[in-house]
Amino acid sequence: MDEGAHKPGLRARQVAAKLLAAVVEQQTSLDGLMDPEHGHPHLRQLAPRDQALVKAILITALRYRGTIAQELSERLDRPLPGNATTLNHHLHVAAAQIRFLDVPDSAAVDLAVTAAEADPRTRRFKGVVNALLRRLTRELAGAEVTTVPATDCPFWLFDRLVATYGKERATAIAEAHRRPAPIDLTVKSDPQGWADRLGGAVVAANTVRLDAQTQGSIASLEGFDAGEWWVQDASASLPVRLFGDLSGKTAADLCAAPGGKSAQLVSSGARVTACEASKSRARRLASNIARLKLDAEVLTGPFAETLEDRQFEAVLLDAPCSSTGTLRRHPDVGYTKTADDITRLAEVQRRLLDQATNHVAPGGTLVFSNCSIDREEGEDLIAAFLAEHAAFTRKPITRSEVPGFENAVTVEGDLRTTPDMLSEIGGVDGFFAARLVKAA
Numbered sequence: 001m002d003e004g005a006h007k008p009g010l011r012a013r014q015v016a017a018k019l020l021a022a023v024v025e026q027q028t029s030l031d032g033l034m035d036p037e038h039g040h041p042h043l044r045q046l047a048p049r050d051q052a053l054v055k056a057i058l059i060t061a062l063r064y065r066g067t068i069a070q071e072l073s074e075r076l077d078r079p080l081p082g083n084a085t086t087l088n089h090h091l092h093v094a095a096a097q098i099r100f101l102d103v104p105d106s107a108a109v110d111l112a113v114t115a116a117e118a119d120p121r122t123r124r125f126k127g128v129v130n131a132l133l134r135r136l137t138r139e140l141a142g143a144e145v146t147t148v149p150a151t152d153c154p155f156w157l158f159d160r161l162v163a164t165y166g167k168e169r170a171t172a173i174a175e176a177h178r179r180p181a182p183i184d185l186t187v188k189s190d191p192q193g194w195a196d197r198l199g200g201a202v203v204a205a206n207t208v209r210l211d212a213q214t215q216g217s218i219a220s221l222e223g224f225d226a227g228e229w230w231v232q233d234a235s236a237s238l239p240v241r242l243f244g245d246l247s248g249k250t251a252a253d254l255c256a257a258p259g260g261k262s263a264q265l266v267s268s269g270a271r272v273t274a275c276e277a278s279k280s281r282a283r284r285l286a287s288n289i290a291r292l293k294l295d296a297e298v299l300t301g302p303f304a305e306t307l308e309d310r311q312f313e314a315v316l317l318d319a320p321c322s323s324t325g326t327l328r329r330h331p332d333v334g335y336t337k338t339a340d341d342i343t344r345l346a347e348v349q350r351r352l353l354d355q356a357t358n359h360v361a362p363g364g365t366l367v368f369s370n371c372s373i374d375r376e377e378g379e380d381l382i383a384a385f386l387a388e389h390a391a392f393t394r395k396p397i398t399r400s401e402v403p404g405f406e407n408a409v410t411v412e413g414d415l416r417t418t419p420d421m422l423s424e425i426g427g428v429d430g431f432f433a434a435r436l437v438k439a440a
């Protein structure tokens, strides 16, 4: 066997290059590749420390993909052949480490050279890899990023952001995408006490924010086993708050897994039915609810089938979407989704909203939400819904209902957060929510 095959850390870099290819060439989601049970087998074979390294490399390589591409190409004497995609992945994996991660530069360069040499497709570029990465290290290791934010936002997405929000705000959003997101926890009670215990800060009603650099696994933090809190971005906690007091009321969470909003509904005093179409996700939902020692009815299958003709006073439709509001946490989304996906997902949402109307009791409230920042999945969808459903009217959200998020309330009375908001405290995910009421 090749001597290099035994180099510590080599396998992690090879796996990182392979997974990067899966994201950008086959549009496979990083969450799917990283799943502890069903993720990529090569990743699961690595030691936990190496798995964490691969994850850090991939998140960084995707977050700064445009900058890395530009900095590499500026240092090439002549362009790489157009079909050198595998080579490109090795270079991006190494550049992510050199530019942004706390890994010795010499190891990043050396392992990239060995990885290129070990692969028949890239062997002949070994010298190029060595020279290029050494030059990158010499000239840019530890340097500030000087590219404009749009460099790291996939073109199709940036164009849509400009069309909706204008160039200045689109640029601020793209800039926010480059900053790692903090870890937000929704606590059942005593937010200040938990903030003190975990070294965080209270940033919204029941949201405790921990630093993005918080060490160790989430499950090892105090209060996890006791079920005192769950992970949920501050903006994702807003839709359920729009129902107001739910004590003793019936509530359905139509698209429930992994269950952050179901947990909130139960905690607000509602009798909750949580529906989830996917079997594996429904198992996760049930286990999350159990860890939190909360009580909810969990139904597995599409809600239109499992609920039959049941109706509820409060109905939440937190629909599947493009997730373009979560690029800070999921930088792969810009490379795995396309403009066509947005149109397709908006159509799914339209159909689910139609079905949801059957499960709202007369006089009941329907909250529609998702984590997209595209108006086709938000503002436009709700405008079309209201035009077609005479039994429903919007109950405008008021600024006083969402302290700290007053600027997220739109003229129409919907809620629209974008990642550039609240940047002084670490930003928020992009989210949309509308509150609709069914005639009595």
Ligand SMILES: C[S@@+](CC[C@H](N)C(=O)[O-])C[C@H]1O[C@@H](n2cnc3c(N)ncnc32)[C@H](O)[C@@H]1O
Pocket: 254, 255, 256, 257, 258, 259, 260, 261, 262, 275, 276, 277, 278, 281, 301, 302, 303, 304, 318, 319, 320, 321, 352
């Ligand atoms: C955005 S996620 C929900 C997140 C969840 N509300 C939370 O806060 O944790 C959307 C979920 O809806 C599920 N889903 C999609 N179509 C569905 C349907 N017709 N019935 C029930 N669940 C559905 C998906 O499998 C996915 O788990």
